[in-house]
Amino acid sequence: MFSKKTVMIVGVILLIAVNIIILSVTSTRYPSFGPGRIAIALTAPFQTAVVGTARFFSDIWQRYFMLVGVARENEKLEHALRRSREENHRLEEVALSNQRLRQLLEFQQKTARRVVAAEVIGKDPSPWFKTIIIDKGLEDGLTKSLPVVVPEGVVGQVIELAGNYSKVLLVIDQNSAVDALVQRTRARGIVAGAIDSGFLFKYVLRKHDVQVGDAVVTSGLDGVFPKGLRVGEVSGVVKRTAGIFQEVTVMPYADFETLEEVLVILNPPTHPQTEVP
Amino acid sequence: MTYxxxxLVCLSxxxxxxxxxxxxxVFDDLYDLLVTFVAYLGLYRSIKESxxxxxxxxxxxxxxxxxxxGLYLTAYLWIFAGIRFGMRYLQVRTSALVMFVVPIAVFIEQILFAAVLFMQTPSGxxxxxFSKRLGGQLFWALLTGPFFLMFYEVFDSRIEKWAADRKAERNGL
Known part of the structure; x- marks a missing residue:
């Protein structure tokens, strides 16, 4: 009755129509049925694992670069901080050095003597002996026995010279001796270095009044140190029942542990000549 | 090269x-570091060279x-002589005694210093x-001395080897 071709065309048209109808019906509501759930339940964990792993690696990759960037930035910041600290430290040093040099300059102007400033470049290798090396020598006009001072007080005297360097025997060395006076009472004695620390004020007569806290100054009679330079402060007085002298200990005004710059007096006093009429 | x-070591x-x-x-009681070098010379080098x-x-x-x-010079020569003398009777180089070489050297130096100081200062x-400082110095010497000796030995032997290699190269060996 119908040809085979006609039947085929009608069949295809029907299939398309049914398909359209089904699609139009299913598109209006969400289908949820057993096999679908099972499929999801089976595949989802793998999906989760794969996606999770991918994300993990992706995160690592991204964070690595991010961390590298952060690390670099951190390094830069640390470097900048270090430079700032160094700069700060340098400026503090400059400020302190400036302060010290100002003091030296003021002292230099007050003393009205020809002085040369020198820097301490080395200290005695032995704790038993007290010397320093300064960066001024023969070429700067220094000679042996010149007094070395700081604004706080006497430091020592030049004992050896080289072209641009000198060795200074500190007054706290046990081989050092300075003729000195108690400022208040004019009691005279010899300030000698003590082996442990500080000075011993030797040969002060018992009859002289010396008290703790008295200032000791140079007498100028040793021919090395100018008169009136500060030496130290009396820290102890012992008057024994016997003997003609009293035992006096003196704490130096100058801090020998932190000596950095000193002044060498180029025209020290000479012994006053007594004129015979 | 060795000299x-x-x-360089002495200057440093x-x-x-x-x-x-x-x-x-902190290093107020540290000993004279050159003693370690003198001790090394006494232990490992010849008299002619040292x-x-x-x-x-x-x-x-x-x-x-x-x-x-002259005090330091005397002290160093005595230390050197003392170590050479000790080595005639004891196997110092190859035993644990090497640890005590620097402290002994420091002791010798300080005894000489004390002898000079006692002449100038009342012993009381x-x-x-002196005993306090000596104790501190011996402590430091015991702590650091062997490391100094090891350092000198390693560097000196390397330099000698290097110099020997250069000499062999020059001679075409």
Missing amino acids: LFYA LVVLETTIIADIA IPVIICVGFVMDNLSGAPF ILAPL
Whole structure:
């Protein structure tokens, strides 16, 4: 009755129509049925694992670069901080050095003597002996026995010279001796270095009044140190029942542990000549 | 080359102990570091090679220090002689005794210093201070001395090997 071709065309048209109808019906509501759930339940964990792993690696990759960037930035910041600290430290040093040099300059102007400033470049290798090396020598006009001072007080005297360097025997060395006076009472004695620390004020007569806290100054009679330079402060007085002298200990005004710059007096006093009429 | 190494080591030690160490309070009781080098020379090097070095070092130290001139030189020569003498009877190099070489050397030096100081200062004042300082120095010497000796030995042997290799190269061996 119908040809085979006609039947085929009608069949295809029907299939398309049914398909359209089904699609139009299913598109209006969400289908949820057993096999679908099972499929999801089976595949989802793998999906989760794969996606999770991918994300993990992706995160690592991204964070690595991010961390590298952060690390670099951190390094830069640390470097900048270090430079700032160094700069700060340098400026503090400059400020302190400036302060010290100002003091030296003021002292230099007050003393009205020809002085040369020198820097301490080395200290005695032995704790038993007290010397320093300064960066001024023969070429700067220094000679042996010149007094070395700081604004706080006497430091020592030049004992050896080289072209641009000198060795200074500190007054706290046990081989050092300075003729000195108690400022208040004019009691005279010899300030000698003590082996442990500080000075011993030797040969002060018992009859002289010396008290703790008295200032000791140079007498100028040793021919090395100018008169009136500060030496130290009396820290102890012992008057024994016997003997003609009293035992006096003196704490130096100058801090020998932190000596950095000193002044060498180029025209020290000479012994006053007594004129015979 | 060896003498250059000696000069470099001695110079470094002298500069170190007169500048940096002298300014650090922790090292107030540190011993004379050159003693370690003199001890090394006594232990490992020949008399002919060591004496000129010791004389030079002693001379330099005597000039830098306020100590009576010749004290360091005397101390170093005595240390050297003492170690050489000890080595005639004891296997110092290859035994644990090597640990005590620097402290003994420091002890010899300090005894000589004390002898000079006792001549100038009443012993009542000096003795307590001396024993305290000696104790501190021996402690440091015991702690650091062996490392110094190891350092010198390693570097010196490397330099000698290097010099021998260069010589062999020059001779076409």
